[in-house]
Amino acid sequence: MLSPPTHDVVVWESVLAPALLDALTRTMQAAEGRPADVCAPTGRLVDQHIRRTSRVEVPQSLSDKTRLCFEGLHDRLEEHFGVRLGGCEPPQFLRYERGDRFVPHSDVAAGRRVTAVLHLAQAGAARGSLTFFAPSPTATWQTCRKKISFPPGSVIAFPADLVHEVPPVRVGPRLTVVTWFWNG
Numbered sequence: 308m309l310s311p312p313t314h315d316v317v318v319w320e321s322v323l324a325p326a327l328l329d330a331l332t333r334t335m336q337a338a339e340g341r342p343a344d345v346c347a348p349t350g351r352l353v354d355q356h357i358r359r360t361s362r363v364e365v366p367q368s369l370s371d372k373t374r375l376c377f378e379g380l381h382d383r384l385e386e387h388f389g390v391r392l393g394g395c396e397p398p399q400f401l402r403y404e405r406g407d408r409f410v411p412h413s414d415v416a417a418g419r420r421v422t423a424v425l426h427l428a429q430a431g432a433a434r435g436s437l438t439f440f441a442p443s444p445t446a447t448w449q450t451c452r453k454k455i456s457f458p459p460g461s462v463i464a465f466p467a468d469l470v471h472e473v474p475p476v477r478v479g480p481r482l483t484v485v486t487w488f489w490n491g
């Protein structure tokens with residue numbers, strides 16, 4: 308059990324088969340990208356002060372296999388979080404270059420209940436990481452944040468309302484795939 312603020316965060320290793328991990332990594336390094344958008348009260352927009360990363364296109368077959376892999380976690384996620392979940396959103400394939408980031412945010416929107424991030428690669432590091440923030444009003448500057456790291460091929464999952472951050476990437480690319488499971 309992890310201590311707060313991350314007691315709800317789970318990391319499952321080796322979710323992605325090595326061959327698929329390899330194929331996705333190579334494809335995403337080379338693929339065309341476009342700036343990822345964020346949800347704002349006025350609709351979806353690109354704001355690179357908030358979310359600075361590229362959404363890349365991967366062939367349908369790779370995208371389908373990745374989605375199946377996420378869907379295979381559905382029952383485990385329900386059990387772990389003790390909630391009923393529906394399906395998941397089409398995965399977003401993300402490539403962060405040096406300086407890219409996603410400022411502290413929660414993913415709550417349109418019925419999203421659980422966030423699942425598949426980690427593929429972090430240049431210059433054996434593991435990727437995310438920073439989480441304590442919801443507790445008694446948290447201090449020393450205790451309010453915690454970095455969790457995870458190896459390639461793993462999935463990190465957490466309640467969509469838990470505040471998290473992708474700190475500015477020092478060496479790119481950082482490659483991840485993210486999806487959200489809806490309320491069931």
Ligand SMILES: O=C(O)CCC(=O)C(=O)O
Nearest residue numbers: 401409414424473483485
């Ligand atoms: O790329 C990641 O590790 C997480 C991205 C994220 O938090 C998001 O897209 O909402």
Ligand SMILES: [Fe+2]
Nearest residue numbers: 412413414471
């Ligand atoms: Fe997020």
